[in-house]
Amino acid sequence: MELKCVVAIVRPDVLEVLERKLAAIHVHGITATHVRGFGTHPNLFANDWxxxxxxxEIFARAEDxxxxxxxxxxxxxxxxxxxxVVAVLPVEKFFRIRSKSEATP
Structure with missing residues (x-):
């Protein structure tokens, strides 16, 4: 089974709605992290860009x-x-730590 990792950087206010919508399409595992950064259009007028x-981050089957x-x-x-932004990355291997075995999500 081919796996991919979908990485999205989104506004924090969409997280709750996104979690509900993902559950509705049977995505039951995500990692959400609050981060800092700037993209192609930083606010140059602010003290902090x-x-x-x-x-x-979501691990998913390629067909999904x-x-x-x-x-x-x-x-x-x-x-x-x-x-x-959204990026799709290949996953070479996927392991479950508990069983120390290669697995699928």
């Missing part, structure tokens, strides 16, 4: 990635600078 978006990315973009898009 960075913003505090939320980074979401398109629906997952579409859902994230539909929820996160408000049509303004700072809506975020």
């Amino acid at each position: 960075t913003t505090e978006p939320t980074k979401i 990635v398109d629906a997952l990315v579409t859902t994230i973009m539909d929820i996160a898009q408000v049509g303004a600078v700072g809506d975020g």
Whole structure:
């Protein structure tokens, strides 16, 4: 089974709605982290250019990635600078620490 890791950087206010929508499409495991950074349009007039978006990481089967990315973009898009980004990364191996065995999510 081919695995991918979907990484999204989104506005923090979309996290709760996104979690509910992901559960509805049977995504039951995500990691959400509050991060700091800036993209291609930093606020040059502020003392601190960075913003505090939320980074979401989801391991998913390759065949589920398109629906997952579409859902994230539909929820996160408000049509303004700072809506975020989504990246899909290959996963070479996936292990469960408890059993020390290679597994699927």
